[in-house]
Amino acid sequence: MSKTKKAALIGCGMIAETHLTALLAAGADVIGVYDKNYERASSFAAAHNMKAYGAMEDVLANDIELVSVCTPSGTHAALAEVIMEHGKYVIVEKPMALTVDACRRIIEIEQKTGRFCAPISQLRFSPVYRQVKAAIDEGKFGRMILGLLSMKYYRAPSYYAGSWRGTRAMDGGGALMNQGIHGIDMMCGLLGYPTLVSGHTATLLHDIEVEDTAAASLVFPNGTLGVIDGSTAVTYAKPRRLELCGTTASLTIEEDAIVHAQGIDLPVSRISGYKSFDDPTAISTDLHEYQFRNILAAIADEEPLYYTSKEALRTVSVITAIYESSCSGNCISLLCPENMI
Ligand SMILES: NC(=O)c1ccc[n+]([C@@H]2O[C@H](COP(=O)([O-])OP(=O)(O)OC[C@H]3O[C@@H](n4cnc5c(N)ncnc54)[C@H](O)[C@@H]3O)[C@@H](O)[C@H]2O)c1
The missing domain is CATH 3.40.50.720 (NAD(P)-binding Rossmann-like Domain)
Incomplete structure (x- = not known):
């Protein structure tokens, strides 16, 4: 101890x-x-x-x-x-x-x-993340084909009003840099860091300086393709969902639970009471404690x-690459992780 x-x-x-x-x-x-x-x-x-x-x-x-x-x-x-x-x-x-x-x-x-x-990246310390990561590392998905991350959240106008949230200087981004970073970091922890990223961002609902909605496509190192959507403007918000599809298994994580699994023997359960997709204060303390x-x-x-500044740099680089792609209209190449630092 x-x-x-x-x-x-x-x-x-x-x-x-x-x-x-x-x-x-x-x-x-x-x-x-x-x-x-x-x-x-x-x-x-x-x-x-x-x-x-x-x-x-x-x-x-x-x-x-x-x-x-x-x-x-x-x-x-x-x-x-x-x-x-x-x-x-x-x-x-x-x-x-x-x-x-x-x-x-x-x-x-x-x-x-x-x-x-x-x-902080508390999702990397969740029991579900560890189980799924171990299964991927043991080859239980066969060849990984697709990773689909969906973060359709809602934040009320009061969440942004008069706050640092939604400002470029203090939030640095919106639906991805603030809320979506958790899901993106989890996806990259499981699939590796992408080598190519393209995306679009928009401010469709909120009166803020940064994006409230984003969509991106990604190419992971071994050819796996990925799709990300993220928003804080969806009135009927939904749990964060990561779908992983391999040649021999498919699995869906919603919030902190595996809700669907095929071709793989991992326990399926319902999501817990934490609903941070429509309530920013609904955060469990357990995962912070594990970290x-x-x-x-x-x-x-x-x-x-287990989770270092180098990992955080890579995740920030994926998000800023999506922003850069949205601004320039280009597909952005990312350095392989070893060359990034
Ligand atoms: N890991 C998660 O699930 C999670 C959840 C919510 C927020 N966050 C992160 O936590 C951070 C804080 O978010 P929050 O919602 O608690 O913000 P908040 O606005 O509720 O609180 C921020 C506090 O920091 C104080 N402050 C501002 N500048 C300061 C400075 N230079 N020195 C000392 N104090 C200063 C403010 O007075 C305020 O009391 C953000 O970076 C946010 O992204 C993480």
């Missing part, structure tokens, strides 16, 4: 409660919080019997070993960098950064400081870090 790590949270908004619950359950000792809105930090701290810091410098000067960043996406890269420069490990919410260059800088600072930045357990074990040198 890893020694308890002293930790702090930065940002006390919607996802902070999930981080706190999951960090505590994973065995961290969360001693304080900082939010640029001090009132928010102090009421969060009072509710959870911890310290509210008045400035980021107070967190950096403390002997805290691990800092969890739960701030708007456009602030992640700069915060992760400064925290590692001060000798601490970082957990950063998705997306790790908004551009491939910013992701690369984070990786350089990891190499310079010997600390790591652990980006945090691995992060704490990696700090203690007991396990490798």
Whole structure:
């Protein structure tokens, strides 16, 4: 069992409660919080019997070993960098950064400081992901033919109103960079990172600067073809759905459950009560907890870090390639993963 790590949270908004619950359950000792809105930090701290810091410098000067960043996406890269420069490990919410260059800088600072930045990708820690990944690696699908990812979500206008969400500077993108990144990251974890991407994005419903709807097609390294749709504008939203079709097996994952399987012996079940496709607050803490357990074990040198900044860079590169394709009208080639960093 890893020694308890002293930790702090930065940002006390919607996802902070999930981080706190999951960090505590994973065995961290969360001693304080900082939010640029001090009132928010102090009421969060009072509710959870911890310290509210008045400035980021107070967190950096403390002997805290691990800092969890739960701030708007456009602030992640700069915060992760400064925290590692001060000798601490970082957990950063998705997306790790908004551009491939910013992701690369984070990786350089990891190499310079010997600390790591652990980006959140909780679906990679779900039991279903692990089962399906093992089945693919064991060749149980035969040749993989198609991967079809569908993310027809709804977000109410109030979700965006007066917020950093939906802005280019702080969200970096919409239906894909914010909501769809989970599904895209899971798809790439299972099928590999695509070598060719083309896509279209549009803002069809919401009054926001970034896309609320996107469609893309992808070619994976071994020739598997993929299709992605993503939206936050579909009134009758549906569970996230990933369909994998191979020559010897087919399977469909909806949210956190395998709902259909043919030619493969994996347990089929119904999806759980979490419905983040139409309610952004419906997030389980279990998957964050599984990821945090691995992060704490990696700090203690007991396990490798299973989801790294390099994986996060690759996922961000797929999303930014879809944006680039939509802007230019071209099909975008992506470097093979080994050459990306
Ligand atoms: N993994 C998931 O399932 C999941 C779910 C929701 C949100 N997220 C991610 O979590 C992050 C936060 O989202 P949220 O919905 O909690 O946002 P939020 O707006 O509810 O909260 C953000 C908080 O950060 C504070 N803040 C802003 N800039 C800051 C800075 N520079 N320093 C310190 N505090 C600062 C704000 O005052 C606010 O309290 C986003 O990157 C989002 O993509 C992940």
